[in-house]
Amino acid sequence: MSGLAVAFGDSNLNEIDSIMQKIAHRGPYVSGTYENGRIIMAQNYLEADGTTADGSNVPVRSSSNPDLAICYDGQIGNWPELARRYGIPDGAYKEERLLLALYEKHGREMLRHLSDAIFAFVIYDGKDLFAARDLLGIKTLFYGRKDDTLYLASELKAILAVTDEVYEFPNGHYMDQSGQFTRFVELPQSPPKPWNYDVKKMTVDIREIIECSFRNRIDFSVPTGGLLSGGMDSSVINYLGSKAYKEKYGQAARLKTFALGVGESSDILSARIMAEQIDSEHHEFLVDLEQILDVLPEVIYYLESFDPSLVRSAASNYLISRYARHQGIQILLSGEGGDEIFCGYKYLEHCPTDELFAKQMECIGFLHNNASLRLDRMNMCNSVRVVAPLISGELLQYAMAIPPQYKQKPEGSGKVEKWIFRKAYEKLLPESIVWRGKQEFSQGSGSAGVLPAHFEKQFSDQELTEAEDRYPIIRSKEELYYFKVFTGHFGTDHAVATVGQWISL
DSSP: OEEEEEEESSOOHHHHHHHHHHTGGGOBSEEEEEEETTEEEEEEEOGGGTOOSOGGGOSEEOSSOTTOEEEEEEEETTHHHHHHHHTOOSSTTHHHHHHHHHHHHHGGGGGGGOTTEEEEEEEEOSSOEEEEEOTTOOSOOEEEEETTEEEEESSHHHHHTTOSOEEEOOTTEEEETTOOEEEOOOOOSSOOOOOOOOHHHHHHHHHHHHHHHHHHHOOOSSOEEEEOOSSHHHHHHHHHHHHHHHHHHOTTOOOEEEEEEESSOHHHHHHHHHHHHHTOEEEEEEEOHHHHHHHHHHHHHHHTOOOHHHHHHHHHHHHHHHHHHHTTOOEEEOOTTHHHHHTOOGGGGGSOGGGHHHHHHHHHTTGGGTHHHHHHHHHHTTTOEEEOTTOOHHHHHHHHTSOHHHHEEEETTEEEETHHHHHHTTTTSOHHHHTOOOOOHHHHHSHHHHHHHHHHTTSOHHHHHHHHHHOTTOOSHHHHHHHHHHHHHHOSSHHHHTOOOOSOO
16 A cells, blocks of 8 residues: 555656645655656555665666656555566565566556456556556546646545646556556456355355465564454454464464444444454454544545545544554554445345346445545555455455355345355354344444434534535535535535445435
């Protein structure tokens, strides 16, 4: 996780410095700038990004071609396999070196090799510019224009430092130096070809894929902890984290886990059960409404969104990430991605079985400008790297082929969401965790209960009606407050169009 900025055209170092100051939190450990003709490239990194303290080689350049350089943010899950194939040694900037090798070998076709990666990058070879963003849009990227200059950067606020003409870089696309976009990958319109669906085999396969994804992404080389809400997703990841941590440091070693709640919330109670089960060094951070309200302006500034469900959960995530950072943590393990991959959202319970795949793809399609922002921004603003092993290309491909009745399993008058995922771990986790009903992070932590009620009292019905007439995008008094904060930071023009809204409040 890092920050990048690129200007192609008629720019200068002062402009790039202004951009990078806006995203300094993304990489306070080391940074650097590279100029080559009409392009200026800048990059910063966290210590947890696998870098060196020497910024002279930042952005990273090819050892065989001095004109070939890359700005990059992301994580390549299948790096070990690709590194063996292309002879890339381990060490600092290993993923950047791999990407440059792929570009030298395959050009734009390099993207075919990144199906198990999240990324946003810009490559320049002395002549051509090539920028791309991953299929799901987990890594954020924006672009803007001023006169004849093209700007690219990790966050909205960075582009706004030099121009008001700002846009989201579309996920699953690449851009050439003319500014033209080309889609290189998209979500399927129909399920993969059916195969032999044996429940026992599926549960074994799921565990093996997730275990492999975890070990390819985590090595505990820097202080690492886990976000533990007590829900199914975070419990699985922290179970794996604790097991791997004890394998590396001995059975007496205890992984640090972190939970947040508005008082004694359901998340806090469930996280305690799970922490005891895995023998973690568990930390609880209990907050009240005033503490959440105090950080909302800062949360919205870093989040770059006014969507209520996202802001609520982001506020909780921001507070616990900041708390973990104060405890010395540099990497946080997250269970993000499980709901999208295994159909965990409660609203999907009412979806007919034959429509579930399409609804799942629609849900995944919300990630690029909604849920993925929380994953990236609320940790990066605290200079913490977050790793989410459930966001895996291999796991997504496998799960898409699982029949819908195993994801949302009919039971009584309702359905059990993520049934096959729960089944895979039912013998490894406490029963109260495995079969706990789905709650969004903001609901489990308690913020979903207190914030809407608070803002209902802050505006009159007339004020809401007038705001809705002027900005139809506003749907509630709570959203009106967030919208006012957002536009105070970023204006009401192009910036508003970059915000993705969840299907419900």
